[in-house]
Amino acid sequence: MVSQSTRDPQQGRLLLLTAILFISYLCIGMSLPVIPIYISKDLGLSNVWAGLGVGSAFLATIVTRGHAGSLSDRLGAKFAVARGLMFYVAGAVTSLLAGLTFHTPFIAFLVLLAGRLLLGLGESLVAVGVIGWGIGLVGPARSGKVLALVGAAIYGALAIGGPIGLALLDNVGFTAVMAIGGILPCLGLLAIWLIPGVAPHPDAERPPFLSVMGRIWWHGLIVCLQGIGFAGIGAFFTLYFRDLSWSYSALGLTAFGSGFVLVRVLFSHLPDRVGGLTVAAGSLAVETIGQFLIWGAGDPLLALAGAFLTGLGCSLIFPAMGREVVHLVDPHLRGTALGGFSAFQDLAYGLTGPLAGLLADRAGYGSVFLIGGIAAGAGFLIALLLRRAERTAFQ
Numbered sequence: 001m002v003s004q005s006t007r008d009p010q011q012g013r014l015l016l017l018t019a020i021l022f023i024s025y026l027c028i029g030m031s032l033p034v035i036p037i038y039i040s041k042d043l044g045l046s047n048v049w050a051g052l053g054v055g056s057a058f059l060a061t062i063v064t065r066g067h068a069g070s071l072s073d074r075l076g077a078k079f080a081v082a083r084g085l086m087f088y089v090a091g092a093v094t095s096l097l098a099g100l101t102f103h104t105p106f107i108a109f110l111v112l113l114a115g116r117l118l119l120g121l122g123e124s125l126v127a128v129g130v131i132g133w134g135i136g137l138v139g140p141a142r143s144g145k146v147l148a149l150v151g152a153a154i155y156g157a158l159a160i161g162g163p164i165g166l167a168l169l170d171n172v173g174f175t176a177v178m179a180i181g182g183i184l185p186c187l188g189l190l191a192i193w194l195i196p197g198v199a200p201h202p203d204a205e206r207p208p209f210l211s212v213m214g215r216i217w218w219h220g221l222i223v224c225l226q227g228i229g230f231a232g233i234g235a236f237f238t239l240y241f242r243d244l245s246w247s248y249s250a251l252g253l254t255a256f257g258s259g260f261v262l263v264r265v266l267f268s269h270l271p272d273r274v275g276g277l278t279v280a281a282g283s284l285a286v287e288t289i290g291q292f293l294i295w296g297a298g299d300p301l302l303a304l305a306g307a308f309l310t311g312l313g314c315s316l317i318f319p320a321m322g323r324e325v326v327h328l329v330d331p332h333l334r335g336t337a338l339g340g341f342s343a344f345q346d347l348a349y350g351l352t353g354p355l356a357g358l359l360a361d362r363a364g365y366g367s368v369f370l371i372g373g374i375a376a377g378a379g380f381l382i383a384l385l386l387r388r389a390e391r392t393a394f395q
Contacts, residue, residue: 010137013195014149021130022153024085024188027092027181028123029161033238033253034169034177043105047357054235055353056113060120061346068128069339077133081192084125085185091119092182099175128339136198143326147319148268152261159257166250213340215328218386219321220344222280225379226317227348229291229310229372235353237307240365246300255304259311267316276320277387284380287313291373295366318345
Protein backbone atom coordinates (compact mmCIF):
# COMPACT_ATOMS: atom_id res chain seq x y z
CA MET A 1 0.00 0.00 0.00
CA VAL A 2 1.36 3.43 -0.97
CA SER A 3 1.41 5.98 1.84
CA GLN A 4 -0.01 9.47 1.45
CA SER A 5 3.42 11.03 1.88
CA THR A 6 4.72 8.82 -0.98
CA ARG A 7 1.87 9.83 -3.28
CA ASP A 8 2.35 13.48 -2.36
CA PRO A 9 6.04 14.43 -1.98
CA GLN A 10 5.12 17.84 -0.60
CA GLN A 11 3.14 16.22 2.18
CA GLY A 12 6.18 14.13 3.10
CA ARG A 13 8.35 17.24 3.14
CA LEU A 14 5.83 19.00 5.36
CA LEU A 15 5.96 16.11 7.83
CA LEU A 16 9.77 16.20 7.82
CA LEU A 17 9.68 19.95 8.42
CA THR A 18 7.29 19.36 11.32
CA ALA A 19 9.64 16.75 12.81
CA ILE A 20 12.57 19.18 12.56
CA LEU A 21 10.53 21.82 14.35
CA PHE A 22 9.62 19.34 17.09
CA ILE A 23 13.22 18.28 17.74
CA SER A 24 14.59 21.81 17.80
CA TYR A 25 11.72 23.16 19.92
CA LEU A 26 12.57 20.71 22.67
CA CYS A 27 15.21 23.24 23.75
CA ILE A 28 12.36 25.59 24.70
CA GLY A 29 10.19 22.83 26.14
CA MET A 30 12.93 21.61 28.46
CA SER A 31 13.71 25.09 29.74
CA LEU A 32 10.16 26.33 30.35
CA PRO A 33 9.51 24.70 33.77
CA VAL A 34 13.21 24.80 34.70
CA ILE A 35 13.65 28.58 34.43
CA PRO A 36 11.17 29.63 37.17
CA ILE A 37 12.51 26.97 39.57
CA TYR A 38 16.11 28.02 38.93
CA ILE A 39 15.30 31.71 39.46
CA SER A 40 13.06 31.34 42.51
CA LYS A 41 14.81 28.46 44.29
CA ASP A 42 18.47 28.59 43.24
CA LEU A 43 18.88 32.33 42.74
CA GLY A 44 16.46 33.19 45.57
CA LEU A 45 14.52 35.80 43.58
CA SER A 46 10.77 36.46 43.76
CA ASN A 47 7.99 35.12 41.55
CA VAL A 48 7.97 38.38 39.60
CA TRP A 49 11.57 37.74 38.51
CA ALA A 50 10.73 34.10 37.79
CA GLY A 51 7.83 35.21 35.60
CA LEU A 52 10.05 37.74 33.83
CA GLY A 53 12.63 35.04 33.17
CA VAL A 54 10.00 32.88 31.48
CA GLY A 55 8.20 35.72 29.73
CA SER A 56 11.27 37.55 28.43
CA ALA A 57 11.70 35.07 25.59
CA PHE A 58 8.14 35.68 24.47
CA LEU A 59 8.51 39.44 24.86
CA ALA A 60 11.49 39.26 22.49
CA THR A 61 9.33 37.62 19.87
CA ILE A 62 6.77 40.43 20.05
CA VAL A 63 9.21 43.02 18.75
CA THR A 64 10.76 40.68 16.17
CA ARG A 65 7.73 38.97 14.58
CA GLY A 66 7.37 41.74 12.01
CA HIS A 67 11.05 41.44 11.11
CA ALA A 68 10.75 37.65 10.94
CA GLY A 69 7.74 37.81 8.63
CA SER A 70 9.32 40.40 6.35
CA LEU A 71 12.56 38.40 6.21
CA SER A 72 10.65 35.26 5.31
CA ASP A 73 8.74 37.07 2.54
CA ARG A 74 11.84 38.78 1.09
CA LEU A 75 14.64 36.21 1.45
CA GLY A 76 12.71 32.98 1.84
CA ALA A 77 11.31 30.93 4.69
CA LYS A 78 14.26 28.51 4.62
CA PHE A 79 16.69 31.36 5.27
CA ALA A 80 14.56 32.59 8.19
CA VAL A 81 14.41 29.12 9.76
CA ALA A 82 18.17 28.58 9.46
CA ARG A 83 18.92 31.92 11.08
CA GLY A 84 16.40 31.24 13.84
CA LEU A 85 17.97 27.89 14.69
CA MET A 86 21.33 29.61 15.04
CA PHE A 87 19.79 32.01 17.54
CA TYR A 88 18.39 28.99 19.43
CA VAL A 89 21.92 27.68 19.85
CA ALA A 90 23.24 31.09 20.92
CA GLY A 91 20.44 31.49 23.44
CA ALA A 92 21.00 28.07 24.98
CA VAL A 93 24.75 28.62 25.29
CA THR A 94 24.24 32.05 26.89
CA SER A 95 21.72 30.58 29.35
CA LEU A 96 24.25 27.87 30.19
CA LEU A 97 26.70 30.59 31.20
CA ALA A 98 24.16 31.84 33.75
CA GLY A 99 24.57 28.57 35.62
CA LEU A 100 28.30 29.22 35.90
CA THR A 101 27.68 32.56 37.66
CA PHE A 102 25.42 31.04 40.31
CA HIS A 103 27.33 32.64 43.20
CA THR A 104 26.20 36.11 42.00
CA PRO A 105 22.39 35.86 41.61
CA PHE A 106 21.84 39.24 39.98
CA ILE A 107 24.56 38.71 37.35
CA ALA A 108 23.30 35.17 36.76
CA PHE A 109 19.80 36.53 36.17
CA LEU A 110 21.03 39.16 33.69
CA VAL A 111 23.02 36.57 31.74
CA LEU A 112 20.01 34.26 31.76
CA LEU A 113 17.81 37.13 30.57
CA ALA A 114 20.15 37.72 27.63
CA GLY A 115 19.94 34.04 26.73
CA ARG A 116 16.16 34.09 26.91
CA LEU A 117 16.02 37.13 24.62
CA LEU A 118 18.20 35.35 22.05
CA LEU A 119 15.98 32.29 22.34
CA GLY A 120 12.91 34.45 21.74
CA LEU A 121 14.42 35.94 18.59
CA GLY A 122 15.19 32.43 17.36
CA GLU A 123 11.66 31.25 18.10
CA SER A 124 10.24 34.19 16.18
CA LEU A 125 12.22 33.37 13.06
CA VAL A 126 11.74 29.60 13.24
CA ALA A 127 7.98 29.64 13.86
CA VAL A 128 7.14 32.21 11.17
CA GLY A 129 9.55 30.61 8.73
CA VAL A 130 8.21 27.09 9.22
CA ILE A 131 4.60 28.24 8.80
CA GLY A 132 5.41 30.15 5.62
CA TRP A 133 7.56 27.29 4.33
CA GLY A 134 4.84 24.72 5.02
CA ILE A 135 2.08 26.75 3.35
CA GLY A 136 4.39 27.35 0.40
CA LEU A 137 4.90 23.58 0.06
CA VAL A 138 1.26 22.43 0.19
CA GLY A 139 -0.69 25.57 -0.76
CA PRO A 140 -2.94 28.04 1.12
CA ALA A 141 -6.00 25.80 0.80
CA ARG A 142 -4.39 23.56 3.43
CA SER A 143 -3.12 26.39 5.63
CA GLY A 144 -5.22 25.20 8.56
CA LYS A 145 -3.56 21.80 8.42
CA VAL A 146 -0.09 23.37 8.25
CA LEU A 147 -0.80 25.51 11.30
CA ALA A 148 -2.23 22.50 13.12
CA LEU A 149 0.90 20.41 12.44
CA VAL A 150 3.17 23.27 13.50
CA GLY A 151 1.27 23.66 16.75
CA ALA A 152 1.32 19.92 17.39
CA ALA A 153 5.10 19.93 17.00
CA ILE A 154 5.54 22.92 19.30
CA TYR A 155 3.20 21.82 22.07
CA GLY A 156 4.23 18.19 21.74
CA ALA A 157 7.79 19.36 22.39
CA LEU A 158 6.55 21.34 25.39
CA ALA A 159 4.69 18.32 26.76
CA ILE A 160 7.67 15.99 26.46
CA GLY A 161 10.34 18.60 27.12
CA GLY A 162 8.90 19.73 30.46
CA PRO A 163 9.35 16.42 32.33
CA ILE A 164 12.71 15.83 30.61
CA GLY A 165 13.93 19.25 31.69
CA LEU A 166 12.81 18.76 35.29
CA ALA A 167 14.37 15.28 35.45
CA LEU A 168 17.66 16.64 34.11
CA LEU A 169 17.52 19.55 36.55
CA ASP A 170 17.08 17.19 39.51
CA ASN A 171 19.78 14.75 38.38
CA VAL A 172 22.49 16.63 36.50
CA GLY A 173 21.72 20.30 37.07
CA PHE A 174 20.74 23.47 35.28
CA THR A 175 23.77 23.76 32.99
CA ALA A 176 23.16 20.27 31.56
CA VAL A 177 19.59 21.23 30.61
CA MET A 178 20.88 24.28 28.77
CA ALA A 179 23.71 22.31 27.11
CA ILE A 180 21.31 19.74 25.67
CA GLY A 181 19.05 22.60 24.62
CA GLY A 182 21.94 23.92 22.52
CA ILE A 183 22.57 20.60 20.78
CA LEU A 184 19.01 19.94 19.58
CA PRO A 185 18.73 22.95 17.22
CA CYS A 186 22.01 21.87 15.62
CA LEU A 187 20.25 18.68 14.51
CA GLY A 188 17.54 20.83 12.97
CA LEU A 189 20.15 22.89 11.12
CA LEU A 190 21.58 19.75 9.56
CA ALA A 191 18.17 18.40 8.56
CA ILE A 192 16.56 21.45 6.93
CA TRP A 193 18.87 21.20 3.93
CA LEU A 194 16.99 18.04 2.91
CA ILE A 195 13.88 20.13 2.14
CA PRO A 196 13.69 22.48 -0.88
CA GLY A 197 12.85 26.08 -0.13
CA VAL A 198 9.92 28.04 -1.56
CA ALA A 199 10.24 31.12 -3.72
CA PRO A 200 10.44 34.45 -1.84
CA HIS A 201 8.79 37.69 -2.99
CA PRO A 202 11.67 40.20 -2.84
CA ASP A 203 10.22 42.89 -5.13
CA ALA A 204 6.49 42.85 -4.33
CA GLU A 205 4.88 46.06 -3.11
CA ARG A 206 4.37 46.04 0.66
CA PRO A 207 1.94 48.20 2.58
CA PRO A 208 2.97 49.48 6.03
CA PHE A 209 3.10 46.83 8.73
CA LEU A 210 0.41 48.59 10.78
CA SER A 211 -1.88 48.53 7.76
CA VAL A 212 -1.55 44.75 7.56
CA MET A 213 -2.14 44.47 11.30
CA GLY A 214 -5.32 46.50 10.99
CA ARG A 215 -6.87 43.67 8.96
CA ILE A 216 -6.15 40.95 11.48
CA TRP A 217 -6.06 42.43 14.98
CA TRP A 218 -9.39 41.01 16.19
CA HIS A 219 -8.24 37.51 15.26
CA GLY A 220 -4.93 38.20 16.97
CA LEU A 221 -6.71 39.38 20.12
CA ILE A 222 -8.52 36.04 20.37
CA VAL A 223 -5.18 34.21 20.21
CA CYS A 224 -3.76 36.59 22.83
CA LEU A 225 -6.59 35.89 25.27
CA GLN A 226 -6.27 32.15 24.65
CA GLY A 227 -2.54 32.21 25.33
CA ILE A 228 -2.89 33.50 28.89
CA GLY A 229 -4.08 30.10 30.09
CA PHE A 230 -1.13 28.23 28.62
CA ALA A 231 1.35 30.85 29.85
CA GLY A 232 0.01 30.45 33.39
CA ILE A 233 0.47 26.69 33.23
CA GLY A 234 3.95 26.98 31.75
CA ALA A 235 5.22 29.49 34.30
CA PHE A 236 3.43 28.61 37.54
CA PHE A 237 1.78 25.18 37.45
CA THR A 238 4.85 23.46 38.91
CA LEU A 239 5.28 26.12 41.58
CA TYR A 240 1.54 25.91 42.34
CA PHE A 241 1.81 22.17 43.02
CA ARG A 242 4.99 22.49 45.05
CA ASP A 243 3.47 25.29 47.13
CA LEU A 244 0.56 22.98 48.01
CA SER A 245 2.90 19.97 48.56
CA TRP A 246 1.07 18.05 45.84
CA SER A 247 2.59 15.19 43.85
CA TYR A 248 2.91 15.08 40.06
CA SER A 249 4.13 18.67 39.72
CA ALA A 250 6.09 17.75 36.59
CA LEU A 251 2.98 16.57 34.75
CA GLY A 252 1.25 19.93 34.21
CA LEU A 253 2.73 20.56 30.77
CA THR A 254 2.39 16.87 29.95
CA ALA A 255 -1.34 16.96 30.71
CA PHE A 256 -1.73 20.17 28.73
CA GLY A 257 0.33 18.89 25.81
CA SER A 258 -1.45 15.53 25.74
CA GLY A 259 -4.83 17.22 25.33
CA PHE A 260 -3.37 19.63 22.83
CA VAL A 261 -1.79 16.98 20.60
CA LEU A 262 -4.82 14.68 20.86
CA VAL A 263 -7.07 17.32 19.34
CA ARG A 264 -4.48 18.23 16.71
CA VAL A 265 -4.18 14.60 15.62
CA LEU A 266 -7.91 13.87 15.51
CA PHE A 267 -9.44 17.19 14.47
CA SER A 268 -6.82 19.26 12.64
CA HIS A 269 -9.07 19.30 9.56
CA LEU A 270 -11.88 21.18 11.31
CA PRO A 271 -10.74 24.81 10.71
CA ASP A 272 -10.48 24.19 6.95
CA ARG A 273 -13.77 22.28 6.92
CA VAL A 274 -16.17 24.23 9.17
CA GLY A 275 -14.45 27.61 9.52
CA GLY A 276 -12.00 29.15 11.94
CA LEU A 277 -14.38 31.22 14.04
CA THR A 278 -16.72 28.31 14.73
CA VAL A 279 -13.82 26.14 15.87
CA ALA A 280 -12.35 28.96 17.98
CA ALA A 281 -15.61 29.62 19.83
CA GLY A 282 -16.02 25.98 20.85
CA SER A 283 -12.36 25.67 21.78
CA LEU A 284 -12.38 28.76 23.99
CA ALA A 285 -15.39 27.43 25.88
CA VAL A 286 -13.44 24.27 26.73
CA GLU A 287 -10.34 26.25 27.75
CA THR A 288 -12.45 28.42 30.05
CA ILE A 289 -13.74 25.34 31.87
CA GLY A 290 -10.20 23.93 32.16
CA GLN A 291 -8.76 27.10 33.69
CA PHE A 292 -11.57 27.42 36.24
CA LEU A 293 -11.09 23.76 37.14
CA ILE A 294 -7.40 24.35 37.96
CA TRP A 295 -8.33 27.42 40.00
CA GLY A 296 -10.93 25.58 42.07
CA ALA A 297 -9.21 22.19 42.29
CA GLY A 298 -8.99 20.60 45.70
CA ASP A 299 -6.52 17.87 44.72
CA PRO A 300 -3.78 17.38 42.13
CA LEU A 301 -5.77 15.07 39.84
CA LEU A 302 -8.48 17.70 39.33
CA ALA A 303 -5.85 20.31 38.59
CA LEU A 304 -4.22 17.99 36.05
CA ALA A 305 -7.63 17.38 34.50
CA GLY A 306 -7.98 21.16 34.19
CA ALA A 307 -4.60 21.35 32.47
CA PHE A 308 -5.71 18.59 30.09
CA LEU A 309 -8.94 20.45 29.27
CA THR A 310 -6.96 23.63 28.75
CA GLY A 311 -4.81 21.76 26.22
CA LEU A 312 -7.92 20.45 24.47
CA GLY A 313 -9.31 23.96 24.25
CA CYS A 314 -6.13 25.74 23.19
CA SER A 315 -5.25 23.23 20.49
CA LEU A 316 -7.08 24.55 17.44
CA ILE A 317 -7.43 28.26 18.25
CA PHE A 318 -4.15 29.34 16.64
CA PRO A 319 -4.65 27.37 13.39
CA ALA A 320 -8.31 28.38 13.27
CA MET A 321 -7.50 32.08 13.50
CA GLY A 322 -4.37 31.68 11.38
CA ARG A 323 -6.49 30.20 8.61
CA GLU A 324 -8.67 33.30 8.66
CA VAL A 325 -5.58 35.54 8.54
CA VAL A 326 -4.09 33.69 5.55
CA HIS A 327 -7.28 34.34 3.59
CA LEU A 328 -7.35 38.03 4.50
CA VAL A 329 -4.01 38.97 2.85
CA ASP A 330 -2.23 38.54 -0.50
CA PRO A 331 0.36 35.73 -0.82
CA HIS A 332 3.35 38.11 -0.81
CA LEU A 333 2.20 39.44 2.58
CA ARG A 334 1.55 36.06 4.14
CA GLY A 335 4.74 35.94 6.21
CA THR A 336 4.30 39.52 7.40
CA ALA A 337 0.68 38.92 8.38
CA LEU A 338 1.45 35.65 10.16
CA GLY A 339 4.35 37.29 11.93
CA GLY A 340 2.12 40.06 13.25
CA PHE A 341 -0.60 37.57 14.09
CA SER A 342 1.82 35.39 16.05
CA ALA A 343 2.95 38.43 18.02
CA PHE A 344 -0.44 38.52 19.73
CA GLN A 345 0.22 35.08 21.17
CA ASP A 346 3.70 36.19 22.16
CA LEU A 347 2.16 39.18 23.92
CA ALA A 348 0.09 36.83 26.07
CA TYR A 349 3.09 34.65 26.87
CA GLY A 350 5.40 37.59 27.52
CA LEU A 351 3.12 39.65 29.78
CA THR A 352 1.47 36.79 31.64
CA GLY A 353 4.73 35.69 33.28
CA PRO A 354 5.68 38.87 35.16
CA LEU A 355 2.10 40.10 35.74
CA ALA A 356 0.92 36.71 36.96
CA GLY A 357 4.01 36.48 39.17
CA LEU A 358 3.05 39.78 40.76
CA LEU A 359 -0.49 38.48 41.27
CA ALA A 360 0.77 35.17 42.68
CA ASP A 361 2.89 36.99 45.26
CA ARG A 362 -0.20 38.81 46.52
CA ALA A 363 -3.12 36.44 45.98
CA GLY A 364 -1.56 32.97 45.60
CA TYR A 365 -0.85 30.81 42.57
CA GLY A 366 -4.49 29.81 42.11
CA SER A 367 -5.39 33.37 41.11
CA VAL A 368 -3.25 32.99 37.98
CA PHE A 369 -5.67 30.41 36.62
CA LEU A 370 -8.72 32.44 37.59
CA ILE A 371 -7.43 35.21 35.33
CA GLY A 372 -6.76 32.63 32.61
CA GLY A 373 -10.37 31.49 32.76
CA ILE A 374 -11.71 35.03 32.56
CA ALA A 375 -9.47 35.78 29.56
CA ALA A 376 -10.58 32.64 27.70
CA GLY A 377 -14.20 33.55 28.37
CA ALA A 378 -13.62 37.01 26.88
CA GLY A 379 -12.06 35.40 23.79
CA PHE A 380 -15.11 33.16 23.46
CA LEU A 381 -17.42 36.20 23.35
CA ILE A 382 -15.27 37.96 20.74
CA ALA A 383 -15.24 34.84 18.54
CA LEU A 384 -19.04 34.68 18.69
CA LEU A 385 -19.34 38.35 17.72
CA LEU A 386 -16.92 37.97 14.80
CA ARG A 387 -18.76 34.88 13.58
CA ARG A 388 -22.07 36.74 13.70
CA ALA A 389 -20.57 39.68 11.79
CA GLU A 390 -19.12 37.32 9.19
CA ARG A 391 -22.45 35.60 8.63
CA THR A 392 -24.24 38.96 8.37
CA ALA A 393 -21.74 40.15 5.75
CA PHE A 394 -22.45 37.12 3.54
CA GLN A 395 -26.24 37.37 3.76
